[in-house]
Amino acid sequence: MASVDIRDVRKSYGSVEVLHGVSVPIKNGEFVVLVGPSGCGKSTLLRMIAGLENITGGTVSIGDRVVNNIHPKERDIAMVFQNYALYPHMTVADNMAFSLKLKNTDKAIIKAQVDKAAGILGLGNLLDRYPRQLSGGQRQRVAMGRAIVRDPQVFLFDEPLSNLDAKLRVAMRAEIKELHQRLKTTTIYVTHDQIEAMTMADKIVVMHDGYIEQIGAPLDLYDNPQNQFVAGFIGSPSMNFINGTLRVEGGQPMLETASGTKMPLASAPSASAGRAIVSGVRPEHFTIADDGVDAEVIVVEPTGSETQLVAKMAGHDIVAIFRERYDFQPGQKVKLKPRPDVVHLFDKETGKRI
């Protein structure tokens, strides 16, 4: 186990810079998730840590060692690939034993290690099978087994659950998290799925276009997104954004939309009136109240545990979720009130939190 320090790392392909100086400190034993939309540079960053890509600028350290110019096999890391990258001509046992075999490890030790990993992952009765004879989830587990057998300083996961169906993904998510709780190995996990990030991470790194937007604990990102991108990316269904202008009427700050609708805000942000702002409201932070804003129901989606509502409010399509069961009809007028204390305000120009 070791800490990992990514400091001002840059990556260019020719004249195109895809990572613009990112820094992520990772503590020993931490589970860090790099999350962001496709093309944000998260996989590139992971591959640079693994040594599969050259580092254009900055340093990557594992433990106390700068590994920029250290060969991948000397970095003492193990990686789980999106397509598992299992050797198709080797059995499960041989796949897991491959790295030890290359090190000329004693056969008895190899067997003990493989059996131990197989025990942890429940692969005991599959050791003689070939990858093609396994289901997606089993292959995923073999890929993890191959990583565990090596007992590395750091685990790297590159979108490991993308190729699984939805139900299996949820199960494997819990399995990986449990595995981390057991082994306590430092883990860096790349995904584009914010749910995976939220459920598994000790610390989430949100990336976008080669920059880090925010680093923090899952609920910290959820409750205090530093900018509009993070606010919209974290959470499902995503946060509603309502454009408008900041007004103060009789000491009460308000958001006034283009259509003239006014929504009261909890506190006056340190900004002058007349500033163009975006108000962000999470779907679960709406209530039905007589002093709410007029909205027209478009679609109602009851899921049993909650009622999800798509409605038109002040010229915006918004999504609201209620724990109560409401019997709305399409076209019906309702009054929706955002809870002022949990409304997020962002600058229209910069997208930064106000």
Place this chain on the structure above:
Amino acid sequence: MTDAALPATRDRPMREPTSWERLRSNRDWLGFWFMVPTVLLLGVFLAYPLFLGIWLSFTNTKIGRVGKFIGLENYEWLMDDKVFWLSVTNTLLYTVVASVAKFAIGLYLALLLNKHMPFKAMIRAVVLIPFIVPTVLSAIAFWWIYDSQFSIVSWLLRKAGFITTNINFLGDPWNARWSTIFANVWRGIPFVAITLLAGLQTVSPSLYEAATLDGATGWQRFRYITYPILTPIIAVVMTFSVLFTFTDFQLIWAMTRGGPVNATHLMATLSYQRAILGGNMGEGAAIATAMIPFLLAAVLVSWFGLQRRKWQAGVGND
């Protein structure tokens, strides 16, 4: 609900289909109908000439004279025919040496071409040239390169001071053997290289990355990843290569016609010489038929090699 209601829906009784109609619409027969064109093509152009050839080998047919069935007499003669046995030895030497060389160089080239390099597409196209040039044309080119007086190789070596007299490439038995083998290798490499390259490109790059992280060196990646995964393709390519080489005719005929003193006669060229030029169709057919066991053996070796690999990769169980 009464039973009387039922017949009303069947006022037009269904006619029993005739056997011809059944034959036309039956699913099992449908497959047969689809196969008919292929069966005809294969029968007329493959099976018929093959069996005609085998049949001829049991007769004393000469050009211009219908022969009689003479049993195994042609083969008995061949058993005592030193030239025939020389041609068998030549063919085996030619096939083994050329195939091994083609495989080694072809694989090496494929591995090189699979690397990232500038002008990749152009280099790949250039590699294909020996394969594209008509065989006879390249044979004539080699004939010229090997010419006893005007050989460019002899000229270069003489200019460089390595030799004082021209090399007798095609006039000396062993020189002629190696020269024809070299020409065959030159011609056969592109097929092996390009096909293996296609195979290499199906190997997922992440396997190499995983192996690199697992600590494999370049050689170990080849030995434990590339080679085993490539085995099925190697088996197919080398089977074809062996078949082509064993039955080679054009190169030899254009360069040496089997000479000198039958040193480069292959079974195919000898068969042609005896049957067409010599007029002894029966004997020529017997030589050609004698090639079949060797070819079958080559196919069987690769067949069983493939079967094992198939199982290893687990494909057989899908």
